Amino acid sequence: MSSPAPKRRRTQREPSPPVYKLDDNEDVELYIPVAQRRQAKLAKLTSAGSSREQAARQKQQEEEDREDEEREEERRRERVRKERTLLMEAQEVHSKKAEEDSKKTTQEKTEEADAEILAAIASRRKLASDLELAKGVSYTESVKTSWRPPRFVTDRSEDQHRKLREKYHIIVEVPDILVKFLKSKRITKPTPIQLQGIPTAFAGRDMIGIAFTGSGKTLAFCLPLIMFALEEETRLPFVRGEGPVGVILCPSRELATQTYENVMMWTAALAKDGKYPQLNTVLCIGGISMGEQSHALNKGLHIVVATPGRLIDMLEKRRFTFDNCKYLCMDEADRMIDLGFEDDVRNIMSFFKRQRQTLLFSATMPRKIQDFAQQSLVKPVLVNVGRAGAANLDVLQVVEYVKQEAKMVYLLECLQKTPPPVIIFSENKNEVDDIQEYLLLKGIEAVAIHGSKTQEERQYAIKSFKSGAKDVMVASGVASKGLDFNDIQHVIIFSMPKEIEDYVHQIGRTGRSGKTGIATTFVNMNTPEQTLLDLKYLLMEAGQKYVIYASSQI
Numbered sequence: 001m002s003s004p005a006p007k008r009r010r011t012q013r014e015p016s017p018p019v020y021k022l023d024d025n026e027d028v029e030l031y032i033p034v035a036q037r038r039q040a041k042l043a044k045l046t047s048a049g050s051s052r053e054q055a056a057r058q059k060q061q062e063e064e065d066r067e068d069e070e071r072e073e074e075r076r077r078e079r080v081r082k083e084r085t086l087l088m089e090a091q092e093v094h095s096k097k098a099e100e101d102s103k104k105t106t107q108e109k110t111e112e113a114d115a116e117i118l119a120a121i122a123s124r125r126k127l128a129s130d131l132e133l134a135k136g137v138s139y140t141e142s143v144k145t146s147w148r149p150p151r152f153v154t155d156r157s158e159d160q161h162r163k164l165r166e167k168y169h170i171i172v173e174v175p176d177i178l179v180k181f182l183k184s185k186r187i188t189k190p191t192p193i194q195l196q197g198i199p200t201a202f203a204g205r206d207m208i209g210i211a212f213t214g215s216g217k218t219l220a221f222c223l224p225l226i227m228f229a230l231e232e233e234t235r236l237p238f239v240r241g242e243g244p245v246g247v248i249l250c251p252s253r254e255l256a257t258q259t260y261e262n263v264m265m266w267t268a269a270l271a272k273d274g275k276y277p278q279l280n281t282v283l284c285i286g287g288i289s290m291g292e293q294s295h296a297l298n299k300g301l302h303i304v305v306a307t308p309g310r311l312i313d314m315l316e317k318r319r320f321t322f323d324n325c326k327y328l329c330m331d332e333a334d335r336m337i338d339l340g341f342e343d344d345v346r347n348i349m350s351f352f353k354r355q356r357q358t359l360l361f362s363a364t365m366p367r368k369i370q371d372f373a374q375q376s377l378v379k380p381v382l383v384n385v386g387r388a389g390a391a392n393l394d395v396l397q398v399v400e401y402v403k404q405e406a407k408m409v410y411l412l413e414c415l416q417k418t419p420p421p422v423i424i425f426s427e428n429k430n431e432v433d434d435i436q437e438y439l440l441l442k443g444i445e446a447v448a449i450h451g452s453k454t455q456e457e458r459q460y461a462i463k464s465f466k467s468g469a470k471d472v473m474v475a476s477g478v479a480s481k482g483l484d485f486n487d488i489q490h491v492i493i494f495s496m497p498k499e500i501e502d503y504v505h506q507i508g509r510t511g512r513s514g515k516t517g518i519a520t521t522f523v524n525m526n527t528p529e530q531t532l533l534d535l536k537y538l539l540m541e542a543g544q545k546y547v548i549y550a551s552s553q554i
């Protein structure tokens with residue numbers, strides 16, 4: 001038997017690439033598929049294209065460089081040309097100036113040099129740190145130090161100081177616009193209340209200022225407020241809705257108007273030559289339309305002069321706020337309380353959002369107001385010129401006994417004592433009207449003012465009397481408190497007020513700012529005994545030879 005053939009196993013291999021050979025000596029070109037050949041051609045074409053582009057770019061770059069070089073060369077030549085021209089011009093100017101200078105005096109040359117320096121300084125920013133400039137910080141006050149001049153310096157008279165300055169050729173200049181203005185109003189040196197009161201107010205202290213009528217209290221409390229406002233405005237100008245810095249409260253519309261006019265006059269004087277900013281003051285009194293004040297209310301506000309009622313109204317309507325108000329001054333402070341304004345004043349105080357400086361000024365200061373001051377002021381400084389409530393010594397006080405029914409007739413005789421202007425006071429509104437009517441009938445130019453007159457009538461009376469158009473003003477005490485009329489010769493008190501303080505205020509319309517005047521007071525059986533005793537005491541204290549005349553007609 002035969003053995004079976006071994007099984008073949010099929011080994012599976014990878015197919016090798018086909019090689020076609022005709023014979024062994026012949027090189028055969030390898031076959032490359034169409035797709036591969038196309039790709040190779042494309043790559044060849046691309047590389048040929050990019051080398052052409054590169055060559056073009058290089059050429060362009062070379063051209064640009066050449067152009068740049070040409071331009072630069074041209075500019076350089078131009079610069080050289082210009083420099084030559086400028087040099088020639090400068091040489092020309094210089095030689096011309098040298099020629100002119102040779103004709104000028106030394107004085108002219110110095111002046112010119114100074115002007116050049118000043119112009120250079122003016123064109124520069126002020127010397128301050130960048131932070132200060134960026135923040136707009138501007139200091140207006142000198143730095144305070146504890147240095148005080150020694151006695152041998154303070155003891156020198158003004159004349160000695162002047163001579164010393166002359167000897168050493170020292171020139172001292174103080175900014176004195178306001179001082180100059182006050183001088184033009186014949187205010188050359190401070191009155192006692194100003195001398196002591198102004199520094200006290202400047203020091204930020206609460207204060208009770210008492211000084212006789214006509215002694216310049218208005219300036220004493222207005223000046224510090226004006227300066228505080230000026231300081232704040234200079235530091236950072238006020239915009240609409242900001243302010244006021246301070247408020248001055250007055251018991252009557254007339255007194256508020258007069259104080260407002262004074263503040264306006266002083267602030268205008270400061271702003272006149274543009275050295276100081278214009279301050280904005282508002283008058284808030286009843287009887288006038290606030291539309292008149294809207295121009296002032298539409299700007300940042302510095303000072304408010306007001307009567308209590310209208311002020312509260314404005315604060316409640318938020319026409320302005322006391323959020324930043326720091327200064328509250330009450331003129332005729334005791335009268336404010338007497339007139340029943342105490343609650344109003346408390347109400348006004350409640351509108352302040354921060355500690356305020358409070359000042360009370362008056363010619364008289366009864367016990368009542370002193371108690372009030374204790375409650376509302378912080379460690380107040382009491383500046384009292386003369387005894388509180390004392391009469392002005394520049395007023396000659398005459399008291400005459402005149403029967404009630406003879407008063408009107410005697411008034412005509414009494415008016416002959418002095419030339420006009422004369423003020424007649426009566427406590428009774430009807431009596432004021434009667435007196436005015438009587439005087440008009442007798443051909444005397446008289447105006448009348450009392451609380452029942454309209455605002456226009458009151459303003460007309462004050463204006464025509466102040467201007468000198470009318471010789472006599474008949475007034476109720478309340479309406480004319482604190483009013484400052486020029487050169488009143490004679491005050492006639494037709495009916496004696498019950499309160500002696502009112503009497504002091506009334507006779508105080510004359511004998512103002514150092515001038516003398518006469519006050520004649522009619523008394524009779526109707527005058528209360530206590531009032532007569534107070535009057536007697538006042539006259540004795542004033543050192544007056546008081547005589548109660550019995551009028552010839554009686």
Ligand SMILES: Nc1ncnc2c1ncn2[C@@H]1O[C@H](COP(=O)(O)OP(=O)(O)OP(=O)(O)O)[C@@H](O)[C@H]1O
Pocket residue numbers: 186187188189190191194211212213214215216217218219362363481482483484508509512513
């Ligand atoms: N230093 C001064 N020198 C001269 N006159 C002055 C001086 N200060 C103020 N006056 C003037 O004195 C007059 C009276 O001033 P002011 O009205 O302030 O007095 P007052 O003390 O408020 O009086 P009253 O108690 O009657 O209200 C004003 O006409 C004012 O211009």
